[in-house]
Amino acid sequence: MSLLSKAPSFRSFTLALIQLGGIGPDKPKNLQHAREMIRQAVTGHTKKPDLIVLPECFNSPYGHVHFPVYAENIGYTHGKPYDVSQSQSESVKMLSEAAKEADIWLIGGSIPELADGKVYNTCTVYNPKGELVTIHRKVHLFDIDIPGKITFKESETLTGGTSINMFDTDFARIGLGICYDVRFPELTMIAARQGCQVLIYPGAFNTTTGPLHWELLQRSRAVDNQVFFSMCSPARDLTAGYHAWGHSMAVDPMGKILGEAAEGEEIVYADVDPTVLENARSGIPVTVQRRFDVYPDVSKLLS
Numbered sequence: 514m515s516l517l518s519k520a521p522s523f524r525s526f527t528l529a530l531i532q533l534g535g536i537g538p539d540k541p542k543n544l545q546h547a548r549e550m551i552r553q554a555v556t557g558h559t560k561k562p563d564l565i566v567l568p569e570c571f572n573s574p575y576g577h578v579h580f581p582v583y584a585e586n587i588g589y590t591h592g593k594p595y596d597v598s599q600s601q602s603e604s605v606k607m608l609s610e611a612a613k614e615a616d617i618w619l620i621g622g623s624i625p626e627l628a629d630g631k632v633y634n635t636c637t638v639y640n641p642k643g644e645l646v647t648i649h650r651k652v653h654l655f656d657i658d659i660p661g662k663i664t665f666k667e668s669e670t671l672t673g674g675t676s677i678n679m680f681d682t683d684f685a686r687i688g689l690g691i692c693y694d695v696r697f698p699e700l701t702m703i704a705a706r707q708g709c710q711v712l713i714y715p716g717a718f719n720t721t722t723g724p725l726h727w728e729l730l731q732r733s734r735a736v737d738n739q740v741f742f743s744m745c746s747p748a749r750d751l752t753a754g755y756h757a758w759g760h761s762m763a764v765d766p767m768g769k770i771l772g773e774a775a776e777g778e779e780i781v782y783a784d785v786d787p788t789v790l791e792n793a794r795s796g797i798p799v800t801v802q803r804r805f806d807v808y809p810d811v812s813k814l815l816s
């Protein structure tokens with residue numbers, strides 16, 4: 514776990530989720546389109562966003578056969594901001610330039626990453642100077658089999674990450690996960706107890722599990738932990754091999770949906786207001802009512 518010191522003070526900020534469309538086999542085209550959409554997210558709202566988010570697997574088609582083909586060597590080692598001019602990854606270079614040009618924080622969705630001969634599904638995060646500040650490798654691989662509906666096995670080609678990751682901005686401490694990670698409440702709970710006020714998971718649910726679980730899981734994680742929770746999906750493309758659910762959304766600590774996309778390409782904005790978190794925690798004080806004499810505080814087990 515990348516353990517940080519005291520959480521920064523939490524202040525209002527604007528979040529933009531880019532529900533990116535047109536993701537196809539042409540990587541340079543995917544990158545160019547993502548860059549254009551980042552520019553659009555910066556100018557397309559009354560208030561310039563402080564933080565922009567891209568979806569899971571935004572630079573390649575989604576599927577285990579594609580991951581090794583599109584994987585890039587990022588070259589990041591945890592611990593300090595990383596100057597991406599050292600990186601061999603064209604996606605990382607684009608994201609860094611985009612963050613710097615726009616002067617915003619950027620959660621660069623996820624990309625297939627090659628490191629030590631293994632392939633990971635990896636989220637990269639940039640500060641407004643364009644430095645890569647942290648990465649999150651998807652911890653829980655998406656291996657499911659719902660007969661007649663969907664079978665998916667990321668573990669055919671991917672390796673799971675081994676750390677819980679978060680980063681500090683000047684407006685919040687933000688915890689990371691990727692898609693299937695949302696089904697494992699421990700990850701969110703630990704990040705929240707380590708001071709994250711906001712959790713952001715790039716994701717790409719599908720048309721089988723999406724209608725039942727996408728919103729339910731986000732609102733549950735938000736209410737369980739009294740944090741802001743948000744997932745950013747690719748747009749649905751019925752010509753692609755994988756049909757993403759879409760519906761990128763942001764939820765507040767009371768479980769209220771602050772903004773939600775439909776299925777197509779769209780940018781969703783949400784204003785994150787710390788008083789909602791404060792009021793949720795003072796009105797329903799579960800964060801100070803936990804019974805660690807009855808069950809362990811798992812966030813402490815890792816420290």
Ligand SMILES: O=C(O)CCC(=O)C(=O)O
Binds near residue numbers: 569655694719
């Ligand atoms: O959990 C689900 O239903 C979908 C997960 C998924 O699509 C993913 O991890 O990429």
